[in-house]
Amino acid sequence: MGLVEGFSRSTLRQMTELYEGTTKNGLGAVLSNLKSFPKDATLGTLVSGFLVVLVAVTGPIVIQLTAAKNGSFTDAQTSNWIFITWLTSGLFGLFLSLRFRMPMIGSPSTASMVLLVTSLQAHSINEAVASYIIVAVTFIIIGATGAMRKIMKFIPHEIIMAMLAGVLFQFGVQIFTSFTAEPWLVFIMVLVFFVARRLNVRTPVVPVFIVGIVLTVALGKLQFNGADLFWVHPQFIQPDFTWASAINLALPMVLATLATQYAPGFTVLRSAKYQPPIKYSILTGGFISLFTAPFGNTGVNTSTITANIAVGEHADPDKTTRYTAGVLCGIFYITAAVFTIPIIDLFNMLPPAMIATIAGLALMPALANSLHESVAGVQGREVAMATLLITISGIQPLGLGSPFWGLVAGVVLSAIPLRTLKN
Template sequence: LTDAQISSWIWALSVGMGVTTLGLSLLMRVPIVIAWSTPGAALLIASLPGVPYPEAIGAFLMAALLMTAAGLTGWFDKLMKALPASIASALLAGILFRISVDVFVQAQHQTLLLLVMFAVYLLGRRWWPRYAVPGVLVIGVALAGVLGQLHFEQFHFAVTMPVWTTPAFSVSAFVSIAVPLFIVALASQNIPGLAVLRADGYHVPASPLIAVTGLASAILAPFGSHGINLAAITAAICTGPQADADPRRRYMAAVVCGIGYLVMGIMAASIAALFAAFPKALVVAVAAFALLGSIANGLTVAMQTPAERESALLTFMITASGMTLAGVGSAFWGVVGGMLALLVLKPREPKSA
């Protein structure tokens, strides 16, 4: 791909995420965060080589239309209603745990930076709970600068321009890209995304959300978007108590996130260079500390019902493992394993006489 096509890809994803996050959150007054399909991007690394770019764009479009159909028919909503709160919460905790635990691995290499950030987080939680994570970010950036770990050599301001590519269609691209992309996004992104909302008490209908993200993906596919869907990790930051003590006001966190997405789309190349300037340990630590509340809440809800604890624990363990089986990520298999265990282990209700 050319640099212009790569920038257009980032632009399409960011604008799609921004518009849908803003629109859905303001309309429903719920912190609905949309993200690009990370498992889908990983899938494309293996699937795209050798496929002409117009055919890849056509496959993106077909995957988006499949997602739209899944939302409009309503069957995804029925699937989510059958998912117990304990399994959904364990799924959330497992997803976030896998991300957050890396901060301790990073501590082996960036001990001073992470110890200071950890201390700032604890002090912030003790005296200024709402500002603990922003404080960690500010102090972390300042200390990284003092330690000479900020690298702005490649940073520059540039406005991103979208590039249109006329889709082309082929059976091979549909089978090898469109169908797997649809399945991976549905299983590894949308199910966890709905689980995050449910775990924090937001019981919104799933089908309209899936349909809207599918339509947005279809519109933006010719500009390079391989698909947007419900967020899980980013959403957990906006749906948890760290966003606002009042659940009714947490949607404003998603609104701010949506605005950030739009800015990122306009300045895609510049934003990428800015994040690259920060040490990995700093980024991981800020994310980990921001997610601690959501992990704790997820585990609390997951373990509340004694008859479902073991199934929820299995869901958490499988999801947190990060395994990939048949090209599908651990979030999907966590749900499968947990539901199977629940079916086998949960005591049956006695029949009435």
């Protein structure tokens, strides 16, 4: 009888671990959750998963198109890049959501894509791919060793956020420089954005995009261009490893991704009463990124802003079935990847002023948050401002970009001992 009871407890424990996502049996967890997915999915998780991807194809894609233009990418290279980032974001979220039974949302690093907007003017796509490989290997090491906390402790969070704010700064400015080209279009889009923010709309960039499309058609600004292809054909890109690209691209990308993607992404999950699988998330993102970097993938990681759409009670009141939002998000991401070229063709029809405005408005919350966090500490404000201004300046001593010099200045200045005055 004791043997039967022991066996029953063991079986019960295994079933509980599978249900809660805490089991060490990865394949068993995936198969179990995949089997229960059809009955666990709800309309709320379906809508949430769709909204996450809708935001991705109306905001970050604009940043990618801008970076690709600055880097003189061919049409094939541009579509290849966007395709691989959406595909891997979908696979990342799909696998981890089924493995750990929680809404894990994947996304490319927005901060990394923003860095590429300026850096690709000085580096070739081959150098960029080499940097992606370095970043992926670095994250595999970080995930395996648990070094994330040590790295974040060595470089003050305020300095990283100040560097990011400096990189984002130009996107905010471009909203208003675009006003001279299309005053009514830009004005109404900005107005819609702030009205949506005041009304606490979860995804303000979506109504902005819809209104922008309607106005573009109404004003006769839509530019029809013929498409030669429909399907993306992944292309291998030969990496070119150089010290300059490793310092200008790889180093800022690693730090920015840690500070703006992984760290806040895990915080979002904790706020929803989940225990995020930090090690497995970083390792999964690292390995997926490593294998797809030669095809132009900047890297995949946990989402932050869009993750809020899928992890809260508004997605599903039942915490144990909310993982389906992550699964559905992954499916929608992969579907978007299949239709990459038609989606790019749509954006190529839009006037440049609308593209610049969408990009700026999509990144405005990130810019505001970066500025706020960079000056949150009273004693380090001047150091953060020095980092911010150096990054904005665009200086390139020794051929190294201003984001790198901003980080160097911030680390050196913050290392100066602080004298405490006694009353």
